[in-house]
Every structure is written in structure tokens, then in C-alpha cells.
Amino acid sequence: MTDIAGYTFDQQLAQSPVSTAELDRLLSTLLWTDDDSAALARAGAVLEPRIEEVLDVWYGYVGSLPHLVASFNGADGRPSGAYLAAVRNRFGQWIRDLCTRPWDQTWLNYQHEIARRHTDAMGDTDHITSDQTHVPLRYLIAFIWPITATVRPFLATGSDPADLDAMHTAWFKAVTLTVCLWSQPYDPSRW
């Protein structure tokens, strides 16, 4: 994984302001169960060989909407191919990490690092000077729907509809959890 530029999960990171105790409260809010954990692991195994295809769908979607692709602008106010490519690799790795890493303080620390990169540190990781200062919170939240819905066809490889539903429910919850964590820097005092 170390060949992904800017992927610093396994390096020393600042402590997230989100504790594992708060994570537990978020998981209870999402009615997270051991069955969800098992289903998310199965989803990760199904998605692993198809991550590039998933990213093709997501990049097609983002690229089709000017107000979304603007988050990848360079200094000239136009989408930067280099920025899009650099983020793409880490976006794919986010799928892997979400489905396979333990959700511990280290994982929370890296989620906070990603959140920081969407706000105060926008563009720094890829040494991009952007005309944007942040990913708008409203689109980060809205992404829950497309990122959830577009994955279902990729999960639908088996013949068991109940297993598909279980994997997709776990994925929906995990995506929602991610957005909860990534929203922290937008309003730390009311998060």
C-alpha cells in the first residue's frame, strides 16, 4: 500500500479528536451489529478485485457535475488531472480500509487526517494549489446516497438476496459513519 502517494495511514498521525468511546456511540446510533461487521468484510472481499470499476463509476459521476468536480480544481479554476488521479488512488484505498481495517484509534486518526484534507489542508497532500478552500459540507453529506447506491450492483454477484441485502446494509452504515467522522472539522464545537 505504500506506493499510494499521500497515503499515511501507517505513519505517525495526530490523534483524532474523536475517541473510540464516541465511535461506539456512533455505532450504536447506526444500530451496528456483529452481523454488520461480518457482512462488511464479505463486501470488502467482493469489491477488492473491482475497485477500479467502482472508481470509474464514481469518477464518471463526479466528472459529470461541475459543482462536484470543482473540488479538484487547480489554481486556474479548472479541474486538475493530476489532483484527480492522486485522490483516486486514495479513494480506492478508503474502500479497502473501511472494509478490512479494525476500527480503532489508528483508523479514527486517519479518518481525521482525511477530514483535515477536505477542509484546512485542502490540496496540501498532493502539493496542489487549488482555488477551492474546502469540500462543501452539503455535498459530502449528499454523497452518502450515490456512494451507497452505486455499490449495490457490484455486491450482487451471488445468488443469495439476503446476503446482498446484508452486505449493502453494512456498506450503507459504514459510508454514513465515514461522513459523520469526516464532518468533524466543519463545526468542532457542535459536532
Place this chain on the structure above:
Amino acid sequence: MTDIAGYTFDQQLAQSPVSTAELDRLLSTLLWTDDDSAALARAGAVLEPRIEEVLDVWYGYVGSLPHLVASFNGADGRPSGAYLAAVRNRFGQWIRDLCTRPWDQTWLNYQHEIARRHTDAMGDTDHITSDQTHVPLRYLIAFIWPITATVRPFLATGSDPADLDAMHTAWFKAVTLTVCLWSQPYDPSRW
């Protein structure tokens, strides 16, 4: 509807900072279609006679989690029955409005009024002095999952699985849209 205390949809409200042009961008982000509009209207018709049952499920869920029910605290730091009851009626009306009202500037204005009541105006509507100052943003976002998932059984009244999926997809998108709108006051400059 005027018998719902604090329900001021049809009164003169402050203009939402969210314009209908921005609403259109959010709807495109959610890949909202005319089919979704029709499916949401059908969902509204199915849910109308069962709103109290839906609210029973939601209140059972919120009541079971101390960190959620805390948003209904009175000044003594304990959940206020009067506060819970007053919000319940408006919560049910939110279902009706979401499924049946046109999504125009008036609707946006009332969504912003609700958002304000979750933040700067917490408790004012019901003349409650709460020990809480806001609904935490993270739980507002996390609610997308339970509020989406728990409605599916109520929509499953017909014999057409495709229609159930269409209604549920429209509901999921509409709930996500609501949370996008309600998140505005948390960080207006990066919303």
C-alpha cells in the same frame, strides 16, 4: 395542520440562505429524477395513515439511546416529556411535508427554520429551557441510516418489489437532502 404547536410552515418566515438554484445542485448530486418525485408522492400516500406507527418506531429508537434522547433534555438534564411530545407532532408533519409539499423557496425557508431550531434556537419553539445548546451534527448525519431503513417495512404494502424499491430510493434521497439542508447552520461558510 394549524393545530400543531410551533408548526410555522405557512407563516411568514425568514428567507433561507439556501436558494432554489442551490437546491437544484443538491438534487443533481442525488441524481433526483421525475420518477423519484412520483415515487416519493406514492410513499407519502402509503405512509400517511401510519405516521403514528412510524413515530413510535423512531421514538423507541431515540429513547433507547441516552446520547440521542439527551437532545430532548429540560433544564434539569433529564429528557422532558413535554419537549418530546411537542417535537413528535412536528416530526410527523415533516414526513407529510417532505412527501407532499412542493420543494420551493417556502419549503426551503421552513427547512432552514427547523435547522435553526436544532442549533441557535434550541428549545425556543416549545419554550423549553434545555441544558443542551444544539443537536450534535454527527447524530443528525447518522440519522440518515435509521430514518431510511426503518421506513422500508411501512412501504412494503404492495406486491410489486420494484415499486417498493422505487419508493424507498426516493425516501432515502429525500432524507439525505433534508440532512444536507439542516446542516447549513453548523458551518455556513463551508456548507
